[in-house]
Amino acid sequence: MSRTSPQPAGKDAEAAAGRRGFSRRSLFTAAGTGGLGLAAGVLAGSSLAGAREAQAASDAVAFHGAHQAGITTPAQDRMHMAAFDVTTTDRDELTAMLREWTAAIEAMAAGREIGAGGATAGDYEAPPEDTGEASDLSASHLTVTVGFGRTLFEQEGRDRFGLAARRPAALIELPHFPGDALEESRSGGDIIVQACADDPQVAVHAVRNLARIAFGRARVRWSQIGFGRTSSTSSAQTTPRNLFGFKDGTANLKSEDAEALAGHVWVSGAQGGEAWMNGGSYLVARRIRMHIETWDRTSLREQEAVIGRTKREGSPLSGGKEFTAPDFALQGSDGPLVPADSHVALAHPSRNGGVQMLRRGFNYTDGSDSLGRLDAGLFFIAFVSDPRTHYVPMQATMARRDALAEYLRHTGSGLFAVPPGVPEGGYLGQGLFEA
Ligand SMILES: C=CC1=C(C)c2cc3[nH]c(cc4nc(cc5[nH]c(cc1n2)c(C)c5CCC(=O)O)C(CCC(=O)O)=C4C)c(C)c3C=C
Numbered sequence: 123m124s125r126t127s128p129q130p131a132g133k134d135a136e137a138a139a140g141r142r143g144f145s146r147r148s149l150f151t152a153a154g155t156g157g158l159g160l161a162a163g164v165l166a167g168s169s170l171a172g173a174r175e176a177q178a179a180s181d182a183v184a185f186h187g188a189h190q191a192g193i194t195t196p197a198q199d200r201m202h203m204a205a206f207d208v209t210t211t212d213r214d215e216l217t218a219m220l221r222e223w224t225a226a227i228e229a230m231a232a233g234r235e236i237g238a239g240g241a242t243a244g245d246y247e248a249p250p251e252d253t254g255e256a257s258d259l260s261a262s263h264l265t266v267t268v269g270f271g272r273t274l275f276e277q278e279g280r281d282r283f284g285l286a287a288r289r290p291a292a293l294i295e296l297p298h299f300p301g302d303a304l305e306e307s308r309s310g311g312d313i314i315v316q317a318c319a320d321d322p323q324v325a326v327h328a329v330r331n332l333a334r335i336a337f338g339r340a341r342v343r344w345s346q347i348g349f350g351r352t353s354s355t356s357s358a359q360t361t362p363r364n365l366f367g368f369k370d371g372t373a374n375l376k377s378e379d380a381e382a383l384a385g386h387v388w389v390s391g392a393q394g395g396e397a398w399m400n401g402g403s404y405l406v407a408r409r410i411r412m413h414i415e416t417w418d419r420t421s422l423r424e425q426e427a428v429i430g431r432t433k434r435e436g437s438p439l440s441g442g443k444e445f446t447a448p449d450f451a452l453q454g455s456d457g458p459l460v461p462a463d464s465h466v467a468l469a470h471p472s473r474n475g476g477v478q479m480l481r482r483g484f485n486y487t488d489g490s491d492s493l494g495r496l497d498a499g500l501f502f503i504a505f506v507s508d509p510r511t512h513y514v515p516m517q518a519t520m521a522r523r524d525a526l527a528e529y530l531r532h533t534g535s536g537l538f539a540v541p542p543g544v545p546e547g548g549y550l551g552q553g554l555f556e557a
């Protein structure tokens with residue numbers, strides 16, 4: 123459909139630029155220097171445009187690859203995670219949506235507006251293809267990671283999309299753990315979307331636009347915004363702190379450790395299972411409310427004993443510096459220097475059959491409750507090669523024995539199969555639907 127309303131000068135030129143896929147930031151900057159007509163001219167040829175394009179590209183994370191971005195990508199500062207329930211019963215509509223999502227994610231990750239018309243250069247009588255609130259922002263290291271929940275494959279005995287036989291055995295229903303206070307409205311979902319960026323508006327824009335594209339085929343079941351990373355996933359990053367004030371992520375798996383990632387994060391043919399998951403991973407999400415006010419009335423001695431590390435440096439209580447390995451055998455006058463029921467003692471690989479996980483969680487705050495207590499905590503995210511061996515046993519032990527458990531309440535939960543990365547011309551989950 124062609125435009126029927128009067129257009130501002132230069133609009134056609136802008137539309138042409140849009141169809142080439144303009145970078146959000148370069149268009150904004152150029153427009154700011156003297157109107158859209160000039161913007162088109164600048165885009166067409168000046169070195170300024172080239173510089174801006176380069177700048178936008180410099181904080182873009184590659185979308186295509188063997189694995190999806192947003193797993194080993196250095197953890198960004200902000201997150202918006204959304205779980206979707208699929209509302210269509212038509213498999214072709216579902217795959218069409220995944221194709222449209224793939225194109226949209228590819229554009230947003232590169233710092234471009236979605237679609238040929240973007241936010242302003244499309245059909246004047248139709249809703250824009252991009253909502254526009256990120257139009258003057260750079261890519262901000264946006265990554266969007268997509269996974270599939272158990273209910274996509276089978277729900278209440280129904281094989282909804284002819285996928286039941288393709289559900290990986292590792293995509294289990296997580297068991298109930300002691301102390302769980304899970305809320306249905308914060309748990310589960312057919313599809314998960316994890317959008318991470320260094321600018322909150324870019325992450326929120328990504329989820330909002332995917333929800334808009336999904337209209338009539340899927341709807342948001344729950345979503346969570348996280349505002350501060352609680353882990354480092356690269357040895358180049360400093361260790362951040364969680365809302366209890368402790369360094370979190372010290373002993374995390376790092377993206378530089380390819381061997382550990384191969385063993386503990388990526389699904390491989392060697393494990394057997396569904397071939398469409400090779401190169402993928404499993405995302406465990408737990409919304410863990412932290413009893414902030416109780417913690418804040420707890421002595422520093424007790425806080426450190428609960429974690430098993432010092433608050434200032436994050437060093438193990440057995441001595442050394444932040445990255446010194448804890449010595450669980452070293453005794454003090456009252457028993458082990460790192461208490462046996464401390465979080466670190468119970469989570470350490472030596473106590474869990476050698477398993478490790480890639481933690482990628484975020485702090486969250488959702489205001490205060492009716493008693494004036496902060497509704498805040500850790501939105502725990504971990505990527506593992508098999509949740510049956512790499513998450514369930516550890517969580518079961520912690521729920522029963524971890525001194526930290528007294529200060530926590532798990533209120534949301536989800537487990538999702540994250541397929542491998544998308545090759546050029548492919549779409550998210552293609553191997554599941556087309557093999
Ligand atoms: C089941 C897995 C885990 C949950 C759930 C979990 C929740 C949780 N953790 C902290 C704070 C810290 N965790 C730390 C280390 C740590 N935690 C887990 C696993 C879970 N944590 C692991 C595997 C590890 C690493 C253990 C090791 O190898 O030494 C630390 C210490 C610093 C660090 O290494 O990251 C802190 C602090 C909170 C507050 C929390 C729930 C809200």
Ligand SMILES: [Fe+2]
Binds near residue numbers: 465469
């Ligand atoms: Fe932990």
